[in-house]
Amino acid sequence: MVGRRRMKEVNASELSSFLVLLLFMLCCCSQLSAAATVTYDHRALVIDGSRRVLISGSIHYPRSTPEMWPDLIEKSKNGGLDVIETYVFWNIHEPVRGQYDFEGRKDLVRFVKTVAEAGLYVHLRIGPYVCAEWNYGGFPLWLHFIPGIKFRTDNEPFKKEMQRFTAKIVDMMKQENLYASQGGPIILSQIENEYGNVDSAYGAAAKTYINWSASMATSLDTSVPWVMCQQADAPDPIINTCNGFYCDQFTPNSDKKPKMWTENWTGWFLAFGGAVPYRPVEDIAFAVARFFQRGGTFQNYYMYHGGTNFGRTTGGPFISTSYDYDAPIDEYGMTRQPKWGHLRDLHKAIKLCEKALVATDPAYTSLGPNLEAHVYKTTSGICAAFLANIGTQSDATVTFNGNTYHLPAWSVSILPDCQNVVFNTAQINSQATLSATKYIKPYSQDSDDIPESAWKFVKEPVGISKSSAFTKVGLFEQINTTADASDYLWYSISVDVTGNEPFLFSGTQTTLQVESLGHVLHAFINGQLEGSGMGNSDNSKVTLEKTITLIHGKNKIDLLSATVGLQNYGAFFDLWGAGITGPVALKGQNSTRDLSSGQWTYQIGLKGEDTGLYDNSGDSSVWLQQSALPKNQPLIWYMTDFDAPEGNDPVAIDFTGMGKGMAWVNGQSIGRYWPTYVAPQTGCAASCNYRGAYSSNKCLKNCGKPSQILYHVPRSMIQPGKNKLILFEEMGGNPTKISFATKQTSSICGHVLESHPAPVDAWKTAKSNAPILHLECPYPNQVISSINFASFGTPYGTCGSYSHGKCSSTGALATVQQACVGVKSCDVEVSIKSFGDPCRYTIKHLAVEAACS
């Protein structure tokens, strides 16, 4: 309307500049409409003719919900990412050959568009082998049954399917105009995945397969570069890239390709039965800074948000349902602090160096043993420097360009003007947070637990109960038999006993011996659970030996074998077996009866899986409600209603009391639960020294405790009012012990030394050089309500447990209260100017703990 009224008065030239402006605004407001060319040279990816320093992070779309995506991507953008990387998960998109599914969490196009709307780029790693701790590495199970197929090698049936799916995804992206050349966000794509780690096992065919993969991908004509990670011999024009905890020593296989890091592990994945791995942020920041110090221009965090393995998507065996990964955004979508903030500060510091980084290769000078300077300096005088102390023991003072700098051990300082330090990887300025798990009442306002009377149940029959069961001679491998249609396979046989059999001792006792490839085994004799066994993520095999008592006459032996995620990594991982391959025997003192080649009856899956118990879609009259709810008995389905938790905080279920099984909320699987699988007692340390090379078992916590007790229920799975929770309990548990919780940030903390650099934001604009302690409430409508601790001097401890040291300024609490209480965020200068000097000649620090409400 405004436009039309003005139109009368404007002349032609004004009109045309108005139109140009309009066009310009349209192009800038939506990344989807600005076409860009993407190429590369030896320094960097080149977008529209400019070399770029790009920070990327992995978010796997099916590991969260479409409702979570915008917030996760916004937090990634605020954390300083330019690119979101995701794999494409073939097996969820094509569960049956030729039948595609791109709905809900599988809506790849929506995910890519959500990233574009935030103004970020996408690195689409199609694979289609993805590893990713994902079931069967992302391959659909039906692939295994194609005659003559051999995975990931020069095999026609395999190549045909791989090409078909890759082309399908590329076409889909093209149709939606999602490639950069079409104005979309995709600037990079990946074919295959870490094949170089295993290719020697595939012999000469590996070489021809990789050449074929490269030319197949290139022929799809995406107009953006392709990469292969961990593939030293990636043929031109494919860029070979590095994956690992550190990639600074990596060089690409051609001086025409840039140094790119496609997987930097921000933490590590959790397995059922394992302790919880974490990676200190000082070490990740060190690894990233070292990468850019030594010539890198593109790096990706694996994972930036790990998320959840819903349903039966975990790889394995034994990958847990949580895929939190100790990532900068936690499983629930909350920023993990100070990891997220410290890396954000690092990204800002690196971006301040971008002009110098893209202009030239670094020049290296040694500043002493373990002390390195890399300088990016252009002829026009732009200069950026990275100073590193790669020693693990002692801090150092170095002289560089005539100035002296303090370099803590295992740290990098970034100098965007070759003079002033804006960031040191070991000096954290950003705030920490303490997150709390708040237990809530899920049922009614007067009851803490869901009362026993609110539970209904159905007993899953022991042994064969389905008409589709079949009998065969001998023991069959499980995955070949079930095609992974279910975790479960029953192996049943009956044995007649007269009492005189040589495999009996003391009456009708005998030893049942079962050997299984795993992953979990339950042995029932005449309907009773007699023993269970399970493997672990290192060795999935199970051996069960158990003295049992048989009866005269016919004895039923029902063995239930369960998988916990199919193998996703290693040469020929697709041929790993599972299930009971024998022997199965009854052993007496002198004589053994081998049942392995007997007549076995097989049942794939549970009866309740067939009749729709998990989403209550079948006959609801089968659910029983009795005064005595069966507890601690195997093979029970449970159902109850719960109230939608108030508010918007992320929701978790605490499965304390349960054994092992699967849970569904309103018909959607939130994954396998297994709170009884406890991590080993040893291997954890009270604290983890970030100095020195990291490895996946260096920093572990939670030893002797359940690997996973809390399970994420995304808000979008919960409806207002009543909600249905259904469980299948395999081993035995007490569902009345289950509790509900929400995840919250309970405190925010800062701990900054007066020797830290000033905030990177204040570069060149700050009035003083002093570092700043910045506090900010996590939610939009909150303000800082109280300061629970403040000390300037030598306080010690961590967020939630700070204590005053020998030296402490008396007015610190009042000063911080004055600056912070009642506002959403505050900045406090960490210097004697603000606090006075409680102890001269000592380096002082400010520690603050605050609450928001």
Ligand SMILES: *[C@@H]1O[C@H](CO)[C@@H](O)[C@H](O)[C@H]1NC(C)=O
């Ligand atoms: C693979 O391609 C490279 C060039 O890209 C060539 O040198 C090599 O001989 C090829 N290898 C095979 C086994 O075809």
Ligand SMILES: *[C@@H]1O[C@H](CO)[C@@H](O)[C@H](O)[C@H]1NC(C)=O
């Ligand atoms: C599965 O079946 C295929 C084809 O029948 C066979 O080659 C393979 O060895 C079987 N796998 C296992 C683990 O038994």
Ligand SMILES: *[C@@H]1O[C@H](CO)[C@@H](O)[C@H](O)[C@H]1NC(C)=O
């Ligand atoms: C088993 O062997 C031992 C010694 O060889 C013998 O004494 C015993 O009677 C045998 N038991 C059975 C049940 O055959």
Ligand SMILES: CC(=O)N[C@H]1CO[C@H](CO)[C@@H](O)[C@@H]1O
């Ligand atoms: C070589 C190696 O261990 N690669 C792993 C890197 O990390 C990703 C994600 O955890 C795994 O999928 C790879 O197997």
